Amino acid sequence: MLHHIITNFVRMNNKTLYQDEASNSIRVSEISRFSGEVSFSNVAAKFVIKGEETYIIDNKKFLVKQGEYIIGSNNKLSEVLIKDQAVGLCIDISNDIITEILETLFDNPDLNEFLLTDRFLINKYHSEHTNLGVKLNQLSRTLWSQNKADFLSTELFYSIGEHIVHDQAVVFDQLSKLNYKKQSVSEDVFRNLLNAKYYIDDSFLDPINLDDLVGVAFISKYAFIRLFKITFGITPYHYIIQKRLNYAKHQILKGERVIDVAFATNFADTASFSKAFKAYHGISPSKLK
Numbered sequence: 001m002l003h004h005i006i007t008n009f010v011r012m013n014n015k016t017l018y019q020d021e022a023s024n025s026i027r028v029s030e031i032s033r034f035s036g037e038v039s040f041s042n043v044a045a046k047f048v049i050k051g052e053e054t055y056i057i058d059n060k061k062f063l064v065k066q067g068e069y070i071i072g073s074n075n076k077l078s079e080v081l082i083k084d085q086a087v088g089l090c091i092d093i094s095n096d097i098i099t100e101i102l103e104t105l106f107d108n109p110d111l112n113e114f115l116l117t118d119r120f121l122i123n124k125y126h127s128e129h130t131n132l133g134v135k136l137n138q139l140s141r142t143l144w145s146q147n148k149a150d151f152l153s154t155e156l157f158y159s160i161g162e163h164i165v166h167d168q169a170v171v172f173d174q175l176s177k178l179n180y181k182k183q184s185v186s187e188d189v190f191r192n193l194l195n196a197k198y199y200i201d202d203s204f205l206d207p208i209n210l211d212d213l214v215g216v217a218f219i220s221k222y223a224f225i226r227l228f229k230i231t232f233g234i235t236p237y238h239y240i241i242q243k244r245l246n247y248a249k250h251q252i253l254k255g256e257r258v259i260d261v262a263f264a265t266n267f268a269d270t271a272s273f274s275k276a277f278k279a280y281h282g283i284s285p286s287k288l289k
Contacts, residue, residue, distance in 0.1 A: 017143065022094040024157040028143065029090065034082040040072035040122075043093045043115070043164060047127065047136040051086030055079070055124075062124045069136055071164070072122040073115075089140050097161045105165060114172045121171055121187055126198055132163040174231045192217040193231050196224070200236070204243040207266060210236070245280045248273070249288065258285045 019025035023042060046053070047069040055062040055070055056079040064070050072078070073095075095116055102112050113119055127133030171190075180186040196217040200208065213236055214224045228236050244265040251261045262273035262285075278284045 020154060022096060023092060024094050024097065024154065025092045027090045029088045030085070031082050032085045034080060036080060038078050038080050040074065040076045040078065042095050043071070043073045043098055045069050045071040045091045045132060045136065045164070047089040047091070047140060049087040049089055049140050051082070051084055053086050053088065054081040057122050064124050067127050068124050069127060069133060070122070070124045071132070073120045074118050076122060089136060089143070091136070091160055093157055093161045093164060097157055098165065101158070101161050101165045106169065111169060111172050115165070115168055119183065121175060121190070123191055123194070126201070129198065129201060130167045132160065132167050135160060135163050177230050178227065189219070189227065190231065192219065193228055196228065196236070197232065197239070200240055200243060204240050205247070205265065208240055241276065242280070245277055248277060248285070249281055252285055252288055261285070
C-alpha cells in the first residue's frame with residue numbers, strides 16, 4: 001500500500017473502493033496539490049488517470065503522466081510532488097499472492113528474489129505496453145460503472161498479480177542480459193533503453209534517426225545498438241520496421257489502400273513496402289487486401 005508519511009496538500013480525496021484482510025486493496029485518489037513522502041508496501045502500482053505525478057526514489061525522478069503507472073514494493077520510500085489536479089488509481093497486491101503465483105507459474109528462485117526483495121526494479125511504464133497496464137486501463141473505466149461489486153473480489157487481485165508477475169518476468173529476463181557488476185548501473189541502462197523503446201512505440205510512424213534514440217538512452221550509438229539488441233532481441237532499426245509493418249497489416253485489413261499505407265509507414269514507394277511486407281508477413285499486401 002502507498003502510505004502517506006509527511007504531507008502538505010491543498011485538497012485530497014482518497015477513497016478505498018475495496019480492501020481485504022490480506023491488505024489487497026483498490027483506492028482512488030483525487031488531489032489538487034501534494035508534496036510529501038509515501039512508502040510502497042507489498043507490491044503497489046499507482047496509475048495516473050488524469051494529470052501527472054512526480055516520484056523521487058533513490059535520487060531518481062519518475063514523472064508519471066496520464067496513462068502511465070509506477071510500480072514498487074518492499075517499503076520503499078518515495079517523495080511525491082503533485083502540482084496540479086491529479087486523479088490516480090492505486091492497486092496493492094499482497095506478497096502472499098505474488099509468492100503463490102510465482103510458485104505456480106515459475107520455478108526460478110532468482111525471479112522470486114527479484115520480485116520480493118529490494119532487487120525489485122521500481123520503474124514507470126506506459127499502460128498500453130504491458131499486461132498490467134491494459135488491466136489498469138480497463139479498471140479505471142470500470143470503476144465508475146454500476147457493476148463495481150461484480151469484479152471487486154479476491155479473484156481480481158490474483159488476476160492483477162498474474163499480470164504483474166508476467167510483466168516483471170520479462171523485465172527480469174531483459175535486465176539479466178545487461179551483465180554489469182553493479183545492479184544500479186544495469187537498472188539505469190535498462191530504464192534508458194526502455195525509454196528509447198517507448199519512444200519508438202510512440203513515434204514509429206514518424207521519421208526516426210539514431211540521434212533521436214541515443215538522446216533518449218544517454219549512451220553512444222554503438223553501445224545503444226548493441227545493448228538494445230542484447231536486451232530486446234532485435235536491433236532498433238528492425239524494431240521500427242516491425243512496428244510499421246504490424247501497423248500496416250492492421251490498416252490494410254481495415255480497408256486502407258496499399259499505396260496510402262506504404263507512404264503512411266514511411267516507405268519510399270509501394271515496391272519497397274510490398275517487398276518488406278511480404279518478407280515479414282509471408283503474404284503480399286495486395287493479396288492480404
